[in-house]
Amino acid sequence: MSASDLDSLPQTLRLKSHPSARDRCTSAVTFSPGTILLSVPALVTVLLPAQKGHRCDACNRQPQNQSLKRCTGCASYWYCDTICQNVHWKTQHRKMCKDYNLYYASSRFQNLQAHERMDALLLSTLCARMSQLELGRDSSISTFLSLLPGPIEIDPPSICGRYSISADQIKSLYSRFGNNNFSMHSHFNVFGHGIFPLASRLFNHSCMPNAAVKYILSPSQLVRMEIVALRQIMPDEEICIPYIDPALLQTRAQIFELTYGFNCNCTSCTFLGILGRIPDPPKNDPELQNLTNMLEEFVRNMGEISVLQTGQSRGFPSQLLCVFHETFLGDLSEKFSASSHEGPYDIALKAGTTLTALYRLIYPSNYPQIGIHLLEMAKTAWNQWMQANSDDEAPKALALQALTLARGILTVFGSEGDEHNGPLLEIQTLGHLLQRRDRHSGTET
Numbered sequence: 001m002s003a004s005d006l007d008s009l010p011q012t013l014r015l016k017s018h019p020s021a022r023d024r025c026t027s028a029v030t031f032s033p034g035t036i037l038l039s040v041p042a043l044v045t046v047l048l049p050a051q052k053g054h055r056c057d058a059c060n061r062q063p064q065n066q067s068l069k070r071c072t073g074c075a076s077y078w079y080c081d082t083i084c085q086n087v088h089w090k091t092q093h094r095k096m097c098k099d100y101n102l103y104y105a106s107s108r109f110q111n112l113q114a115h116e117r118m119d120a121l122l123l124s125t126l127c128a129r130m131s132q133l134e135l136g137r138d139s140s141i142s143t144f145l146s147l148l149p150g151p152i153e154i155d156p157p158s159i160c161g162r163y164s165i166s167a168d169q170i171k172s173l174y175s176r177f178g179n180n181n182f183s184m185h186s187h188f189n190v191f192g193h194g195i196f197p198l199a200s201r202l203f204n205h206s207c208m209p210n211a212a213v214k215y216i217l218s219p220s221q222l223v224r225m226e227i228v229a230l231r232q233i234m235p236d237e238e239i240c241i242p243y244i245d246p247a248l249l250q251t252r253a254q255i256f257e258l259t260y261g262f263n264c265n266c267t268s269c270t271f272l273g274i275l276g277r278i279p280d281p282p283k284n285d286p287e288l289q290n291l292t293n294m295l296e297e298f299v300r301n302m303g304e305i306s307v308l309q310t311g312q313s314r315g316f317p318s319q320l321l322c323v324f325h326e327t328f329l330g331d332l333s334e335k336f337s338a339s340s341h342e343g344p345y346d347i348a349l350k351a352g353t354t355l356t357a358l359y360r361l362i363y364p365s366n367y368p369q370i371g372i373h374l375l376e377m378a379k380t381a382w383n384q385w386m387q388a389n390s391d392d393e394a395p396k397a398l399a400l401q402a403l404t405l406a407r408g409i410l411t412v413f414g415s416e417g418d419e420h421n422g423p424l425l426e427i428q429t430l431g432h433l434l435q436r437r438d439r440h441s442g443t444e445t
């Protein structure tokens with residue numbers, strides 16, 4: 001491959017060999033939590049169908065107080081303004097515009113499943129981009145072609161537009177899709193799929209990652225991916241990101257094998273491997289109550305570092321094994337979501353407290369999902385405080401405590417996605433309300 005993409009690697013990162021994953025990215029320095037380890041622009045992106053017309057097809061932002069303008073050629077692509085339209089036209093759309101509507105309506109596209117359609121559009125866009133650049137001479141495309149192919153060979157879908165790219169080259173591009181491409185999100189809601197070759201080349205997976213991925217949306221620019229340190233990373237430590245949600249405790253091994261072609265041997269997988277088969281959680285209330293009490297107490301005494309991060313299973317109470325059953329987490333989240341907005345708030349807060357303990361066990365510290373959950377807990381406790389008739393100030397104290405923890409975690413992750421309505425803004429607003437509002441008079445004190 002052209003070495004240029006790796007030549008532009010920040011001096012703080014090193015690529016070293018890995019026994020089974022070819023290479024691994026290590027740190028050359030000590031990174032503190034919240035440091036941006038890498039920032040790279042997308043090679044190409046495609047919006048989810050539900051986002052079309054709501055986000056700009058070039059910069060992927062959701063503009064406020066401004067309507068998007070349609071491409072006058074195909075009327076199927078939307079832009080903030082002529083700057084975004086020109087960027088997109090020059091980098092990819094020119095080669096697809098004329099054929100897009102016929103292709104989209106064709107049975108060869110309509111017969112595809114939703115995820116295959118996203119792949120077909122991303123592959124078409126990648127080919128359009130390649131044919132507008134000099135084939136193979138662009139460092140990002142060379143990097144993409146140097147990525148490890150996925151474990152299963154699948155025929156590529158037929159694509160939109162005509163390019164001087166051979167069927168073999170298209171096959172070769174598509175063989176890298178399943179295990180290298182990214183779902184992009186803004187405030188933890190997925191809005192599209194994107195290709196970021198250098199990030200794919202560098203970062204292996206861990207279920208206890210020390211870094212996480214976020215997306216920066218800016219006017220007139222393609223989306224940027226940033227890799228953020230979740231904790232202190234020491235020199236020579238491998239930097240890993242999560243490819244999928246580590247909370248998929250039972251199904252993740254199969255996903256790694258089928259989609260990515262590896263067996264994960266991170267501390268979390270080692271821990272679960274030693275403990276063996278995960279039993280079903282109890283169904284009846286008293287037993288469930290005992291279990292949740294035990295889990296919360298275990299996590300309270302666990303300290304900052306989870307046992308799934310140390311991989312040390314000695315002393316882990318066997319009665320707690322069933323909390324790793326995916327149905328346990330699923331049932332708790334359902335219970336919390338069902339009553340966190342409209343109540344009964346005490347039921348939501350009880351399920352939410354157990355869920356916080358479970359998250360602290362299965363995710364590394366500062367993992368953004370814990371922060372998002374704590375923010376929801378703070379909002380629920382606020383709702384309870386607003387609704388209560390008594391002088392009980394406990395919900396307010398809980399809201400403040402959850403908000404402080406959420407702020408700490410989400411500040412490490414930093415700003416990302418759309419510039420409006422993000423969790424950091426919600427934290428600021430709720431913090432302001434909690435500090436200044438008197439529940440009884442509804443006035444600021």
Ligand SMILES: C[S@@+](CC[C@H](N)C(=O)[O-])C[C@H]1O[C@@H](n2cnc3c(N)ncnc32)[C@H](O)[C@@H]1O
Pocket residue numbers: 018020021022023024147148149150179180199200201202203204205206259260261262263264265
């Ligand atoms: C996005 S690439 C990661 C970069 C890769 N190490 C390289 O040298 O290009 C994804 C592929 O890397 C390998 N991989 C990633 N994480 C791994 C892990 N934790 N253990 C073993 N292999 C891994 C798998 O082959 C996977 O399909």
